[in-house]
Amino acid sequence: MTATRQSNVSTDANVLDFVDGFVHRHIGPTPSEIDIMLETLSFASLDALSDATVPSDIQSNTPLDIPEARGEAEFLQGLKTIAGKNKVYRSCIGMGYTGTVTPPVILRNVLENPGWYTQYTPYQAEIAQGRLEALLNFQTMIADLTGLPLAGASLLDEATAAAEAMGMCASIARHKKNGFWAADDCHPQTLALLQTRATGMGIDLKVGPISEIDFDHGEGGLCGVLVQYPTTDGRLEDYKQLAAQAKTNGCLTVAAADLLALTVVIPPGEWGADVCVGSAQRFGVPMGLGGPHAAFISTHDQHARKLPGRIIGVSKDAHGNPALRMAIQTREQHIRRDKATSNICTAQALLAIINSFYAVYHGPDGLRNIARRVQGFTAALVKGLERLGHSTTHAGPVFDTIRIQLGKGRKHAARQVADAARERQINLREYNDGTLGVTLDETTNRALVADLLAAFNFGHYTGFDIDELLSEAESDGRCNVGEFARESDFLTHPVFHDHRSETKLLRYIFKLMGRDLSLAHTMIPLGSCTMKLNGTSEMIPVTWPEFSDMHPFAPDTQWRGYTQMFRELERWLCEVTGFSAVSLQPNAGAQGEYAGLLVIRAYHEHMAAKAGTDNQRDVCLIPTSAHGTNPASAVMAGMRVVAIKCNDHGDIDMDDLRAKAEKHAEQLSCLMITYPSTHGVFESTIREVCDIIHDTGGQVYMDGANMNAQVGLTSPGKCGADVCHLNLHKTFCIPHGGGGPGMGPIGVAEQLVPFLPEHPVQRPDTAGEFAIGPVSAAPYGSPSILTISYVYIGMMGGEGLRRATQVAILNANYMAKRLSDHYDILYTDSNGYVAHEFIVDCRPFEKSAGVKIEDIAKRLMDYGFHGPTMSWPVAGTLMIEPTESEGKDELDRFCDAMISIRAEIQAIQDGTLDREDNPLTNAPHTMQQIGRDDWPHPYSREQAAWPANWLRDAKFWPTVGRIDNTYGDRNLVCSCPPMDDYS
Numbered sequence: 001m002t003a004t005r006q007s008n009v010s011t012d013a014n015v016l017d018f019v020d021g022f023v024h025r026h027i028g029p030t031p032s033e034i035d036i037m038l039e040t041l042s043f044a045s046l047d048a049l050s051d052a053t054v055p056s057d058i059q060s061n062t063p064l065d066i067p068e069a070r071g072e073a074e075f076l077q078g079l080k081t082i083a084g085k086n087k088v089y090r091s092c093i094g095m096g097y098t099g100t101v102t103p104p105v106i107l108r109n110v111l112e113n114p115g116w117y118t119q120y121t122p123y124q125a126e127i128a129q130g131r132l133e134a135l136l137n138f139q140t141m142i143a144d145l146t147g148l149p150l151a152g153a154s155l156l157d158e159a160t161a162a163a164e165a166m167g168m169c170a171s172i173a174r175h176k177k178n179g180f181w182a183a184d185d186c187h188p189q190t191l192a193l194l195q196t197r198a199t200g201m202g203i204d205l206k207v208g209p210i211s212e213i214d215f216d217h218g219e220g221g222l223c224g225v226l227v228q229y230p231t232t233d234g235r236l237e238d239y240k241q242l243a244a245q246a247k248t249n250g251c252l253t254v255a256a257a258d259l260l261a262l263t264v265v266i267p268p269g270e271w272g273a274d275v276c277v278g279s280a281q282r283f284g285v286p287m288g289l290g291g292p293h294a295a296f297i298s299t300h301d302q303h304a305r306k307l308p309g310r311i312i313g314v315s316k317d318a319h320g321n322p323a324l325r326m327a328i329q330t331r332e333q334h335i336r337r338d339k340a341t342s343n344i345c346t347a348q349a350l351l352a353i354i355n356s357f358y359a360v361y362h363g364p365d366g367l368r369n370i371a372r373r374v375q376g377f378t379a380a381l382v383k384g385l386e387r388l389g390h391s392t393t394h395a396g397p398v399f400d401t402i403r404i405q406l407g408k409g410r411k412h413a414a415r416q417v418a419d420a421a422r423e424r425q426i427n428l429r430e431y432n433d434g435t436l437g438v439t440l441d442e443t444t445n446r447a448l449v450a451d452l453l454a455a456f457n458f459g460h461y462t463g464f465d466i467d468e469l470l471s472e473a474e475s476d477g478r479c480n481v482g483e484f485a486r487e488s489d490f491l492t493h494p495v496f497h498d499h500r501s502e503t504k505l506l507r508y509i510f511k512l513m514g515r516d517l518s519l520a521h522t523m524i525p526l527g528s529c530t531m532k533l534n535g536t537s538e539m540i541p542v543t544w545p546e547f548s549d550m551h552p553f554a555p556d557t558q559w560r561g562y563t564q565m566f567r568e569l570e571r572w573l574c575e576v577t578g579f580s581a582v583s584l585q586p587n588a589g590a591q592g593e594y595a596g597l598l599v600i601r602a603y604h605e606h607m608a609a610k611a612g613t614d615n616q617r618d619v620c621l622i623p624t625s626a627h628g629t630n631p632a633s634a635v636m637a638g639m640r641v642v643a644i645k646c647n648d649h650g651d652i653d654m655d656d657l658r659a660k661a662e663k664h665a666e667q668l669s670c671l672m673i674t675y676p677s678t679h680g681v682f683e684s685t686i687r688e689v690c691d692i693i694h695d696t697g698g699q700v701y702m703d704g705a706n707m708n709a710q711v712g713l714t715s716p717g718k719c720g721a722d723v724c725h726l727n728l729h730k731t732f733c734i735p736h737g738g739g740g741p742g743m744g745p746i747g748v749a750e751q752l753v754p755f756l757p758e759h760p761v762q763r764p765d766t767a768g769e770f771a772i773g774p775v776s777a778a779p780y781g782s783p784s785i786l787t788i789s790y791v792y793i794g795m796m797g798g799e800g801l802r803r804a805t806q807v808a809i810l811n812a813n814y815m816a817k818r819l820s821d822h823y824d825i826l827y828t829d830s831n832g833y834v835a836h837e838f839i840v841d842c843r844p845f846e847k848s849a850g851v852k853i854e855d856i857a858k859r860l861m862d863y864g865f866h867g868p869t870m871s872w873p874v875a876g877t878l879m880i881e882p883t884e885s886e887g888k889d890e891l892d893r894f895c896d897a898m899i900s901i902r903a904e905i906q907a908i909q910d911g912t913l914d915r916e917d918n919p920l921t922n923a924p925h926t927m928q929q930i931g932r933d934d935w936p937h938p939y940s941r942e943q944a945a946w947p948a949n950w951l952r953d954a955k956f957w958p959t960v961g962r963i964d965n966t967y968g969d970r971n972l973v974c975s976c977p978p979m980d981d982y983s
Contacts, residue, residue, distance in 0.1 A: 021069055021071060021800075022069060022070075022071065022072050022075075022535065022537070022795035022796065022800075023069050023795075023796055023799075023800035023803065023804075025535070026533055026535060026792075026795075026796065026800070026804065026884070026885060027803065027804055027807050027884050027885070028533075028807070028811075028883075028884060028885045028886045028887035028888075028890070029807060029810075029811070029886075029887050029888050030887070030888075033887060033888040034046070034807065034810065036888065037810055037811070037814040037888060038810065040814060040817060040818075041810075041813055041814060041817060046803070046806040046807070046810060047806075049806065049809060049810055049813070049833075050713050050805075050806050050809060052831055052833060053682055053809055053813075053829065053831075053833045053834075053835060054682055054713050054714055055682055055683075055684045055686065055687075057687055058686060058714045058718050058719050059713060059714055059718075060712065060713060060714055060715060060718055063712075063798050063799065063802070064575055064576065064711075064712050064798030064799075064801060064802065065575050065798065066572050066575055066576075066797060066801065067794070067797060067798075068797045068798075068799075069795060069796055069797030069799070069800045070794060070795055070797070071795070072535075072537040072795060075537070075791060075794050076537060076540060076541070076791070079541055079565075079787070079790070079791065079794075080544075082561045082564050082565060083541065083544055083546035083547055083561045084546065084561065085560040085561035085564065086546045086547065086550060086558065086559050086560065086561040086562060087425070087557075087558040087559075088425075088545055088546060088549045088550060088558075089422070089425040089426060089427050089551075089554060089558060090425055090426045090427070090443075090448055090451075091287065091427050091439075091551035091554065092421075092426055092427060092428055092429070092437075092438045092439050092440065092448075092452070093427050093428065093429045093437070093439065093551050093553050093554065094232075094234075094400075094401050094429060094437060094438075094439025095187050095188070095189070095232060095429065095439075095553060095761075096158050096187050096189075096190075096258075096278075096279050096281070096777070097279075097281060097287045097290070097551050097552060097553070098281070098282045098287070098400075098439060098441035098442070099282075099287070099441040099442060099443035099444075099549070100281070100282045100283070100284055100285065100286065100287075100441065100442050100443065101284070101442055101443060102284045102285065102286065102354070102358075103284065103357075103358065105361070105502050105505055105506055105509070106284060106354055106357045106358065106361065106509070107543065109506060109509050109510070110350075110353060110354055110357060110509060111350070111354055111542075111543065112539065112543060113513070114518065114519065114520045114534065114536075114539075114735075115513045115516070115518055115520045116131070116350065116353065116513060116516075116518070116737075116738065117350055117534065117539070117735040117736075117737050117738075118518045118519035118520055118531075118534055118735050118736070119131055119516050119517070119518040119519075119736065119737070119738040119739075120524050120526060120529060120531060120736050120738070120739070120866065121346075121349070121736065121738070121739035122325070122326060122738065122739065123326070123870075124517075124857060124858075124861070124866055124867055125323065125324060125325035125326065125960075125963050126317075126323070126858065126861060126924050126958040126959075126960055126961070126962065126963060127515075127516065127517040127861055127866065127924075127956070127958050128515075128516050128517070128738075129323070129324055129512075129515040129516070129958075129959045129960055130511070130512030130513055130514065130515035130516040131349065131353060131512070131516050131738040131739075132312050132324035132325065132326075133324060133512055133515075134352075134353040134356050134357065134512055135153040135154070135310075135312045135349065135352055135353065135356065135738075136312045136314070136324060136974070136975065136976055137356040137357075137359070137360060137495055137496075137976060138151075138153060138154065138280075138294070138296075138352045138353070138355055138356035139151040139152065139153055139311070139312055139974055139975055140491075140493060140495075140975040140976040141355070141356060141359045141491060141496075142259075142280075142296045142297075142298050143298055143974075143975050144490035144491050144492070145259055145262040145263065145267060145490055145491075146255075146257060146262060146267050146268055146269055146273075146276035146296075146298045147266075147267030147268060147269025147270045147273075147276075147488070148267075148268070148269040148273070148275070148276055148298040148299055148300060149269075149298075149300065149301055149975070150298060150299055150300060150301050150303070150304055150307065150311075150974055151296060151297065151298035151974065151975075152296070152297050152298070152307055152308070152309045152310060152311050153309065153310040153311060153312050153326075153347065153349065153352060153739075154280075154294040154295060154296060154309065154310070154347045154348045154349060154351065154352035154740070155277075155294070155295035155296065155297055155308065155309050155344065155347060155348070156295055156344070156347065156348060156587055156588055156591065156740075156776070157279060157291060157293060157295050157587065157776060157777035157778070158187070158190060158256060158277065158278050158279040158295050158777055159187070159189050159190040159192075159193040159194075159774070159776070159777035160193060160295065160591070160775075160776065160777065161256075161277040161278070161279075161295035161296065161297050162182075162186075162190045162193070162194060162226055162254065162256055162277050163193055163194055163196075163197040164277070164297065164308040164309070164342055164344075165224070165226070165254045165275045165277050165297060166180050166194060166197065166198070166201070166203060166205075166224060166226070166254070167197070167201055167203075167308070167341075167342070167636075168275065168299075168303070168306050168307065168308060168341070169223040169224030169251075169252045169254065169275070170201065170202075170203055170223045170224070171306050171341065172223070172252060172306055173220075173223035173224075173250070173252075175202070176220045177218065177219070177220035177221050177222060177223035177250070177251070178202055178203055178204050178218045178219045178220060178223065179203075179204045179206065179216075179217040179218020179219070179220070179221055179222040179223060180194075180198065180203050180204070180205050180206070180218070180222060180223060180224050180225070180226070181206050181207075181208065181210075181213050181214070181217060181222055181224075181225040181226070182194055182205060182206070182207045182225075182226045183207075183208075183209070183210045183225075183226060183227045183228060183231075184207050184208055184209055185209075185210075185228055185231040185232055185233065185235070186226060186227070186228040186231075186232060186256060187228060187232045187256070188232070188760050188761060189759070189760060189761055189774065189777050189778070190226075190228075190777070191207050191760075192759070192760040192773055192774050193773065193774050193775070193776075193777065194207075194226070195207075195773055196598070196757075196773030196774060196775060197636070199638060200598070200601075200636055200637045200638030200639075201636065201638070202638070203218075203223075204217065204218035204219065206218075210225075210227060210237075210239075210242060213225060213242070213245075215245070215246070215249040215251055221250070221251070222246075222249065222251040223251060223252065224251060224252045224253070224254055224275075225242070225246055225251060225252075225253055225254065226254045226255075226256060227239055227242070227253070227254070227255055227256070228255075228256045229255045229256065229257045229258070229261075229265075229268060230258060230261060230265075230398070230401065232401075233393070233394070233401065233402075233403040233431075233437060234394065234398045234399065234400070234401025234402050234403060234437070234439070235394045235396065235398065236265060236396060236397050236398065236399065236481060236484045238271075238483070238484075239253070239255070239268075239271055239272070239273070240271045240272055242272075243271060243272025243273060243274075244272060246272075247272070252274040252275060253272060253273045253274050253275070254273065254274065254275040254276070254277065255268035255273040255275070255276045255277070256276075256277050256278055257276050257277070257278045258278060258282075258399070258400075259278060259279075259280055259282065259283060259296075260282055260283075260367070260370065260371050260374065260399075260400070260442075261371065261399045261400070262486070262490075263364070263367045263368050263370075263371045263486070263490070264368065264371045264372065264375065264399070264481060264485065264486055265399065265481050265484045265485065265486055266484055266485070266486050266487075267486065267488070267490075269298075270488065274299060274300065274303075275297065275298070275299045275303075276296075276297070276298045276299070277295065277296065277297045278295065278296055279293050279294070279295050279296075279777075280293065280294045280295070280296055280351070280352065280355040281293035281294075282441065282442065283354075283355040283358040283359060284354050284355060284357070284358030284361075285351050285354055285355065286543075286548035286549055287548070287549060287550060287551050287552065288547065288548050288550065288782065288783060288784030288785075289547070289550040289551070289552050289554075289559060289562055289778065289780065289783040289784060290552030290776075290777065290778020290779065290780060290781065290782065290783055291552075291587055291741070291776075291777075291778055291781060291782030291783065291784065291785075292348050292350075292351055292587065292740070292741035292782035292784070292785055293348060293351055293782075294347070294348035294349075294351040294352035294354075294355055295348065296352075297309065301972070304328060304972060305328065305341075306341060307341070308341050308342035308344055309342060309344050309347055310326050310347060310739070311326065311327045311328055311974055312324055312325070312326060312327065312974060313325065313326070313327030313328070313968045313969070313972055313973060313974050314968065314973040314974070314977055315327075315963055315964055315965065315967050315968025315971075316963070316964055316967055316968075317960040317961040317962060317963050317964065318922075318961040318962045318963075318964070319926075319928075319929065319961045321960060321961070322977060323960040323961075323963045323964075325963050325965060325968060327968055327969055327972060327974065328969055328972075342632065343590040343593065343594060343629045343632035343633040343636055344588070344590055345588070345589060345590045345627075345629050346588040346589055346590065346729065346736075346739065346740045346741070346742035346744075347588075347739055347740040348737075348740040348741050349737055349738040349739030349740045349741075350735075350737030350739075350740060350741060351737075351740070351741060353738065357505070357509065359491060359496060360495060360496055360499050360505065360508070361499065361505055363491060363496050363497055363500065364489070364490055364491040364492075364496060364497075367491070370442050371399075372479075373442075373444075374399070374400045374440050374441060374442065374444060375399055375400065375479060375480075375481075376470055376473070376474070376479050377440050377444045377445075377448075377449055377470070378398060378399070378400050378401075378402060378440050379470070379474070379478040379479045380449055380466055380469040380470040380472075380473050381402070381438065381440070381449050381452060381453070381469075382398075382402060382473065382478060383469040383470075383472050383473045383478065384449070384453045384456075384462065384464050384466075384469050385404060385453070385456055387462075387464065388407065388453065388456055388462070389407030389408070390404055390405065390406055390407045390456060391404070391405050391407070392404055392405070393405050393435060396482075397480070397481040397482050397483075397484055399481065400439055400440050400441065401437065401438070401439040401440075402437070402438055403431070403435050403436070403437050404435060404436045404437070404438065404456070405435055406434070406435075406436070406456075412434060413458070414430060414431075414434045414435070414436050415430075416458055417436060417455055417456055417458065418430055418436065418455075420454070420455040420456075420458055420459040421451075421452065421455035423459065424451040424454065424455060426448070426451060426452065426455065427551060427555070427558075428455075429553075438452060446466040446467075449466050449469075450462070450464070450466060493975075493976040495976055515959045516738070517861075517864075517866055517956055519531060519533070519534070521864070521956050522864055522865055522866070522890070522956070523865070523866075523882065523883075523886045523890050523894060524866040525865070525866070525868050525880045525881055525882055525894060526866065526867075526868055526869045526879075526881060527680065527837040527838075527839070527868055527869040527878075527879025527880055527881045528627070528678065528705050528706065528837065528869060528872075528879065528881065529730065529736070529869065529881065530705075530708045530727070530730035530731060530836075530881060530883055531736065531881075531883060532708070532730075532733060532883035532884065532885040533733070533883075533885035534733055534734070534735035534788070535733065535791075535792065535795070537791060537795065538733055538787075538788045538789075538791040538792050538795075539735075539788060541787040541788075541791065542784055542785060542787055542788065546561060547561075547562070547783075547784050547787055548784055550562070550783075552761075552762065552778040552779060552780075552783075553761050553762055556762065562780075562783060563765075565786065565787065565790050566584060566765070566780065566783075566786070567765075568790070569584070569786060569789065569790050569793070570582045570584065570766065573726060573745065573747060574747060575798075576707075576711055576712075576715065576726075576801070577715050577716050577717055577724055577726070577747035578715035578716060578717020578718050579715075579716065579717050579723075579724070579747035579748055579749055580748065580749060580750040580753050581747070581748055581753045581756060581766055582745050582746065582747045582748075582766065583595065583745055583746050583748075583756040583757055583764065583766050583767075584743070584745045584764070584766075584780045584781055584783075584786065585745070585759070585764060585774065585775055585776050585778075585779060585780060585781050586725065586743070586744040586745055586746060586775055586776060586781055587741075587742070587743055587744070587776045587778075587781035587782045588740070588741075588742045588743070588744050589629070589704070589705070589725060589727045589729075589730075589742055589744040590629045590632070590633060590744065591744050591775055591776060591781075592704070592725025592726070592727075592744025592745060592746050593629055593630060593633035593672075593701075593703065593725055593744070594633045594636055594637060594775060595725070595744075595746050595757055595772070595775040596701050596723040596724070596746045596748075597620070597633055597634060597636075597637035597639065597670070597672075597701060598637055598755075598757075598772045598775070599723060599746070599748060599752050599755045599756065599757075599772060600669060600670045600699045600701065600722070600723060600752070601615075601617075601618075601637055601638065601639070601669065602755040602770060602772050603699065603751065603752055603755055604617040604669055604699075606754075606755070606770055616666060617666075617667055617668060617669040617697070617698070618638065618639050618640055618667060618669055619639065619640050619642055619664040619667045619668050619669055620634040620637075620639040620640065620641055620642070620669055620670050620671070620672060621642050621643075621644050621657070621660060621661065621664075621668070621670070621671040621672070621693075621698075622634065622641055622642070622644065622671075622672045623643070623644045623645075623646055623652050623672075623673065623674075623677075623678075624643050624644065624645060624646055625646050625650065625674075625678040625679060625873040625874075626672060626673070626674060626678060626703070626873075627674065627678065627703060627705060630672045630674075630703060634672065639669055639670075640667075642660055642664060644656055644657050644660060644671075646679075649681075649827060650677060650679030650681060650826070650827035650839075650874075651677065651679075651681065651683045651685065652673070652677075652683065652685065652689060654685060654688070654689075657671075657689065657692060658692060661692050661693060661695075661696050661698070662696075664696075665696040665697075668693070668696045668697065668698040669698060669699070670698050670699045670700065670701050670722075671689070671690075671693045671698060671699075671700050671701065672701045672702075672703060673686075673689065673700065673701070673702055673703065673721075674702070674703040674705055674706055675702055675703075675706060675710070675716070675719060675721075676706050676709050676835035676836070676837075677706075677827075678705075678706075678872075678873045679826070679827040679839060679873060679874075680812070680827060680834045680835050680836070680837040680838045680839055680879065680881075681827050681828065681829050681834060681835055682709070682829060682835050684829070684830070686719045686720065687719065687720050689720075690719065690720030690721060691720065694720070699722040699723065699752070700720060700721045700722050700723075701721070701722070701723050701724070702716040702719070702721035702723070702724040703724070703725065704716070704724045704725045704726040704727055704730075704731070704744075705727055705730065706835070706836065706837070707724075707726060707727070707730070707731040708730060708731045708804075708805065708808050708836050708881075708883065708884075709805060709808060709809060709835040709836035709837075710805065711731060711801050711802065711804070711805045712798065712799075712801050712802025712803075712804075712805050712806075713802065713805050713806070716747065717747075717749065721749075722748065722749045722751070722752060723746055723747065723748045723749065723752055724746065724747050725744045725745065725746045725747075726743075726744065726745055726746075726747065727742060727743075727744060728742065728743040728744070728785075728786070728788075728789045729742035729743065732788075732789035732792055732793065733788055733789060733792040734785050734788045734789060735788075741782055741785055743781055743782055743785060743786065743789070745781070754768035754769040754770045754771075755768050755770050755771060755772055756768045756771060756772070757771055757772050757773065757774055757775050758771035758772070758773065758774065759774045759778075759779040760774065761779070762779040763779070764779045764780060804884045805836075805884070807884035808836040808882075808883055808884040809834075809835060809836050811836075811882040811883070811884060811886060811891055812834050812835065812836050812837055812838055812880070812881065812882055813833055813834055813838075814888075814891060815838070815880060815882055815891055815894070815895055816828075816834050816838040816880075818891075818892075818895040818899075819840060819895055819898055819899070822898070822899050822902040823840045823841065823842070823898070823902065824840070824841040824844075825838055825839065825840065825841070826838075826839040826840070826841045826874060826877055827839055836881060836883075837879055837880060837881035838879070838880055839873075839874060839877045839878070839879045839880075840868070840877060840878045840879075840880060840898075841874075841876070841877050842856060842876055842877060842878055843875075843876035843877065845905050846876070848905075848909050849905050849908040849909045849915065850908070850915050850916070850921070851905050851908065851920050851921070852876075853870050853871060853876055853877065853878055854870065855920040855921055855923065856878065856901055856920065857870055858920075858923040858924050858962055859901050859904070859919060859920045859923040859924070860897060860898075860901070861923060861924035861956075861958050862919070862923050862924050862925055862944065862945060862947060863897035863900070863901075863947060863948055863951065864897075864950075864951060864954070864955065864956045865894055865897055868880040868881075869881075882894075893948075893950060896948065897948060900947055900948060901920070904918070904919055904920060904947075905920070908920070913938075913939065914938050917937055917938060918938075918939060919939055919943055919944055919947070922937065922944070922962075923962065924958040924961065924962065925944040925945050925958075925961075926957060926958055926959065926960065926961055927957045929944075929961065930944060930945045
């Protein structure tokens with residue numbers, strides 16, 4: 001009989017005190033399995049193991065001050081009470097955030113489905129064909145709607161997408177033009193974020209009316225101009241002449257556009273825009289107090305190499321069949337580092353997938369109908385307002401947004417109207433000049449229009465017939481956009497027409513899901529990526545209306561529940577990091593890096609100003625082993641990157657660090673370091689490293705990618721760091737979603753607290769006295785998914801978090817021990833142990849057997865596994881991270897697969913298997929390949945497809961053979977090919 005988990009019900013305890021704890025559900029190994037693994041490593045306890053691996057001078061001596069673990073049902077019940085403090089009003093604020101309806105078939109089967117949300121970024125494309133097709137649909141949708149042929153697979157939010165476009169314009173101009181003009185009628189959060197980004201990028205940003213544009217602004221003139229289409233207050237402006245003038249002056253035109261509006265108005269690509277950005281939020285993704293939402297970017301084909309983020313492209317596999325993969329930008333930060341086009345790593349893949357299914361669900365006709373309905377209600381509202389004696393500030397055509405000037409003698413009654421609207425649970429946009437804004441959306445109905453008219457009638461219902469107002473608006477042409485009307489077709493590909501019934505769409509969703517390996521199938525042992533359990537209870541609150549249907553700029557009196565959750569989560573994260581304060585604003589890990597560096601820069605500028613000097617500190621020291629996003633973020637923050645060598649053991653070369661810290665002492669801003677190191681080891685010199693930097697007056701930035709080895713055992717503050725970002729989509733269980741969403745809040749030491757980021761619309765409570773500008777479009781980044789980390793920490797409790805860290809370290813050391821007889825483990829500490837991940841050296845196999853690490857990763861697919869991280873941080877190696885969520889049986893299965901593959905490599909070395917035609921070089925093997933009448937290989941089909949006994953019980957089949965990446969980049973196709981190609 002197999003070992004069973006120890007019951008958490010004590011026979012002599014009061015059964016009324018029984019709590020069905022979550023800790024033992026989150027942690028994979030049973031107590032008896034933990035004992036076996038500890039015995040394998042010659043340790044008596046988890047505490048003994050962590051004492052041996054974590055340097056004594058940084059170990060935490062006190063338990064985490066986090067409440068005791070609570071059961072799943074109990075905690076969710078408590079969170080429901082907190083959620084009830086939020087007041088979900090109907091939002092008419094606009095500013096890039098609108099109500100939407102997530103089709104239930106998409107809500108249940110994509111957003112709430114672990115088969116979709118637990119996937120990783122599609123670096124192993126052969127087992128990611130489903131989400132790649134969904135993202136290709138997204139790109140096709142964006143390209144069609146914007147009128148520009150090349151679109152990316154999603155960015156973080158509209159404001160940061162605009163900033164990425166600004167940097168793209170400067171790059172295309174080869175940085176010979178440093179001026180950028182942003183129209184003052186863009187969304188305020190976008191303008192503020194552009195100002196944050198411009199300084200570090202060396203861009204001379206001017207915000208002003210388009211009518212006053214000066215193409216000679218800045219050194220060398222303008223590299224780009226940004227317009228909002230429609231404007232933030234709803235006007236449709238003709239930008240054809242502007243785009244033509246810009247082109248004449250060697251300047252690119254960027255349009256921040258509304259996707260739904262583009263179904264009925266001329267797309268930017270047709271009036272001359274070179275780049276189009278925006279948010280896809282209103283295509284089926286709830287507002288969530290600001291996120292997460294997929295932003296988009298599109299441009300012309302010639303700018304493909306400058307486009308930030310990911311691009312999904314069509315290539316072919318080893319058998320000549322069409323196959324999808326990430327084109328050009330695949331992990332380009334790790335290749336180009338400080339010369340990367342962007343620091344973006346985590347995007348918003350899951351949300352982009354939802355957007356694409358939303359378009360597939362509705363098709364072009366359905367989207368047009370939604371747009372026309374919104375437009376019709378807007379026109380009816382205008383007619384009703386005119387009857388009440390009010391007027392809009394713009395007489396031309398509008399889409400969904402109007403700005404209202406109250407009638408004569410009522411100019412100063414805006415607050416009265418806004419209060420009357422709030423009494424009807426409606427939020428309006430309030431301008432400083434006494435005008436009011438209203439934005440309608442997919443959720444608008446006749447009752448909302450009637451309530452709005454009552455509010456503008458100072459609280460009294462008008463009795464107007466809404467259909468009569470609509471008819472009146474139609475008769476005088478107010479329901480169309482006149483000269484702005486779109487005439488071109490869009491979404492013509494069959495995928496947007498063939499899934500009208502729910503049956504067909506459901507089957508399409510599950511067909512694509514079946515082509516993707518996720519945590520629902522098996523472990524994903526990617527080093528540095530921490531693919532741990534995303535507990536179902538953690539996911540449930542994400543779609544509660546009390547959290548999902550909130551506008552980010554609603555009055556904070558309406559989101560008291562969110563406020564309580566923010567404060568508690570901030571306190572818990574401060575406890576985990578050992579820092580004084582946390583900002584929740586950065587909405588991705590790379591955004592956290594960037595925000596942390598900006599805080600450090602602002603600190604140095606403040607200190608220099610106090611001393612009456614100019615800030616000279618712009619050097620950022622970065623070890624050569626660091627994540628590629630580190631140098632990319634440093635460059636974005638306006639810093640000069642100086643590389644620090646690593647020694648033969650993978651540790652920071654202390655002599656090189658001292659020498660370069662001394663050389664740049666007067667200019668040293670900071671050191672960026674990952675801990676444990678990217679080589680998977682707790683370096684014993686971490687305190688000394690921090691002291692060296694502090695002695696020069698510099699600050700230490702710690703990359704939080706490896707926090708899963710720290711929580712409860714040590715902390716960035718204990719190590720001596722000054723700021724650290726936390727990948728909540730790693731350590732704190734927000735799922736990776738096929739490449740996003742994520743969150744990257746930053747914790748800071750006391751001296752950096754005054755510089756935490758602010759926001760122009762809603763100032764976060766943690767924003768400091770000398771706050772940097774916003775780094776994300778919304779004040780709290782992507783708040784709706786913060787509920788996941790909140791529930792995880794609350795259900796684990798302080799002791800549970802510590803135990804999770806210890807088991808993560810145990811699992812990694814156990815696997816390293818098992819594999820060490822078959823592979824060289826590249827780096828260990830002085831005692832021979834690793835942290836929560838380890839590196840397997842595969843470099844000798846290329847010479848001895850012609851086997852590359854890609855062959856091993858692809859062969860693992862035949863065993864039903866996702867490959868580890870390849871060639872990073874050391875070329876020719878595999879980095880493995882099991883996490884604490886995987887049980888011993890899964891760890892053993894993966895080790896058995898790796899050992900079996902090593903035997904296959906040995907067979908090649910011995911000549912038993914052919915060097916050119918063998919199971920590794922031909923991997924992965926598809927069902928179609930195995931089922932062919934002829935079998936041309938010298939090894940059997942059995943060895944190809946079923947090399948391990950467990951595969952007979954459950955087999956995940958890659959749907960394509962090995963993909964030819966070079967062919968795809970040479971023949972770049974980034975929108976949907978004919979559907980026959982998928983058959």
